[in-house]
Amino acid sequence: MKLGPSLHRIGNDIVAVYLVDTPEGVTIIDAGLAGQWRELLTELSAMGRTLDDVKGLILTHGDSDHIGFAERLRRDHGVPVYVHPADADRAKGGKKPTTTKQQMKPGPVLGFATYSLRKGGLRTTYLTEVVEAHDGEVLDLPGRPRIIALPGHSAGSIAIHVPVADAVFVGDGLTTRHVLTGQVGPQPAPFTDEPEQAIASLRALRATGATWVLPGHGAPWNGGVEAAVTAVEEAAKA
Template sequence: MDRIEVLPRLHLFRFPIGQAYLWRDGDELTLIDAGNAGSAPEIEAAVRGLGLRPEDIRRIVLTHCHRDHIGAAEELAARHGATVIAHRLDAPVVRGESPVPEPDLLDWELPLWEHGLTVPEAPPTRVDVEVEDGDELGFGDGAYVVHAPGHTDGSIAVHLPRHGVLFTGDCVAGIGQVMLGVFNTDRAQAATSFRRLAALEPEVACFGHGDPLTEDTAAVLKAAAEAPVPRP
């Protein structure tokens, strides 16, 4: 797992597939997504490598219900008493009460999807707090939920307006180029969500896959959001 500084208070933890982010408010830590199952020891080691304590992870915000985002959440929460947060519509999937929604795949997405399925299945994971659009999250000087459906029904972004930071989840991808994320259950709805996120004009955009965008961010997001939506 790679550990990359995005901002002095923000680090990226990159796994072979997917990634998570650590935000720091003093000694209080927040994880946005939690990597794949079995990655808890790596995340803990990365936190310690920053001179911080895994015991200070207060919350784990899940942007959606896919296995590469929720895998280690249950183990980390159980060890350190963190609160697990997810949107109301994805919470039953995270808990293992409902099946993972099937994406509407384009032909070129099929091999990527099959590769993604090599990530270990996530165990059922508790959700302590179910959130809705606009709910504040208790960190980052006013971080709040932006409901961004289309990738999954309960996909969310997390906006920190006082810091100009936006975590997009998988609504937006940054691999090679900034683009609409893949594996969407409703591609048109995901494109609408992308445009809503771009309208927030963040200074830093942190994607579920790909390098964070830190330069000309608002303009790049706007141009990408206005690009034609791929059709089957």
């Protein structure tokens, strides 16, 4: 799906992956589920691109529903995979902290579980090698993505600001569709290690002034980063 001249999405509001397309090549943000590989190839073809045009993959964090085809892309096609050092172990299959009890509704939970199974959620291959991406670093990749530390959902969660796409990619720093309740609109994401820290971290996004706020779960938000962050803060108080 094309969102803008330099911006594409594969997947859906349950699990999404983003592609930044520039004359220098393609940068992928997150790797979704293993079974979304075919969608990646289809979208690249629609863009007039191939896997040879992919110069790098950046992970917003190391959870299994964000690293699905990452190792395949790295191992078989030589694409470097970037992750914050605090989440490197998580992306390699390390232990994930136990989160607090989550609010759930049967329908959305079943939908998330069914989609994950259908898209290979049980076939995740963890990373064996990563490239560290640090807060404030501008990576030498298409779109000149800048890393913004966003700890809270996980210790090494990051956002990625890509000015050419007028977008900030937030992973699970926030969500616009809660996968366990089905509630839509900007709000805190579930399965967050440190909920209060996650909300506080969002303040760093305001300085980007980005129009697009792109979460790993939920519809793309083009109402501006200020409105998105404010909505999450209000939702957290409710």
